Ligand SMILES: Cc1ncc(C[n+]2csc(CCOP(=O)(O)OP(=O)(O)O)c2C)c(N)n1
C-alpha cells in the first residue's frame with residue numbers, strides 16, 4: 001500500500017495565493033510554515049508582514065501576524081519582541097522594503113542586536129508597484145525604471161545589504177540562499193530553521209537572504225527565471241554563510 | 244510504486260515541476276482549469292515532448308520514483324506525493 005509522504009504544513013492555510021505563476025513568495029511562505037511546524041512554535045510565533053507583493057502574507061500563514069508600514073517591519077518587530085520576549089518574532093521583507101525605504105530600521109535593529117529573525121526576499125525588483133528598479137537590481141538588468149538596463153553611473157551598484165549587516169557586531173547569523181532548484185530550496189529551509197533556532201536559543205539577530213524569482217517583472221517564463229537565477233543572479237549574490 | 248496527485252484547479256501552470264521531474268512524467272494539460280490556465284498533469288508513463296510541452300532533456304521512461312522534487316519546487320502546494 002502506498003502512503004502520502006508529504007503533508008500540507010499546518011501553518012499555511014489551504015487557500016490559493018494571489019502570487020503570479022512561478023513566484024518565489026509562495027515557496028518562501030511554505031518553507032517558513034514547514035519550519036514553524038517542525039519547531040513546534042505555531043502558538044508562539046508572530047510574523048511581521050511587509051509592504052510589497054507579500055503584503056497579505058497574514059492571510060496565508062495560519063499563525064499570529066502583524067502588518068507594518070513600508071520598511072518599518074524591524075521597528076515593529078523590535079517593539080513586539082521587547083514587550084513579549086517569549087514570543088518568536090520574525091519579519092518577512094522584500095528588497096524594496098528592507099533595503100530601500102527600510103534601510104535605516106534594518107541597520108539599527110541589526111546593530112542593536114535584537115533577538116529577531118529576518119527573512120529577506122531578494123527578487124531584484126519592486127514587484128508590487130510594477131517592476132521598478134530595486135537597490136538589489138543587477139547591473140544591466142532591465143526594469144520599468146531602467147529600460148536600458150541598470151547603469152552604475154546613473155543608478156549605482158547592486159546593494160549587498162547582507163554583507164553590510166555582517167559587519168555589525170550585533171549580528172549573529174547571516175546566510176544567503178536561493179530558490180532556483182529543489183536542492184537549493186532544501187538548503188534554504190535549513191537556513192531558515194537555523195535563523196529561528198537562533199532566536200529560540202536567544203542568540204541574537206539572524207537574517208536569511210532568499211534569492212527569489214519574479215518571472216513577471218523579469219519578463220521571463222518561470223523556468224527561464226530559475227535559469228537566470230542559477231546563471232546570473234548567484235554570481236552577483238553568492239550563496240552561502242556570510243556570518 | 245509511487246505516484247503524484249496534482250490539484251489541477253489550484254495549479255497556476257508555472258510548469259516548474261515539469262522541468263524537475265527526472266522521468267519526464269509531468270506535462271501540461273490541454274484542457275484549461277477554472278482559472279483559465281493549462282495546469283500540470285501527471286501520467287504514469289513518460290510522454291514525449293510533442294504538443295509544445297517544454298520537457299527537459301534527460302533520462303526518460305520508467306515509473307515515478309516518489310522523489311518529491313516536483314512537490315519541493317511547487318510554489319503553490321499543489322502536489323501530493325504517494326509512495
Ligand atoms: C511609504 C510608502 N512608500 C511607497 C510605497 C509604494 N510601494 C509599495 S510596495 C513597494 C516596493 C515593494 O518592493 P519589494 O519590497 O522588493 O517587494 P516585492 O513586491 O518585490 O515582493 C513600494 C515602493 C508604499 N506602499 N508606502
Ligand code: SF4
Pocket residue numbers: 018019020022023024025053123127128213214215216217
Ligand atoms: S509581481 Fe513578482 S514578486 Fe509580485 S507576485 Fe508577481 S512574480 Fe511575485
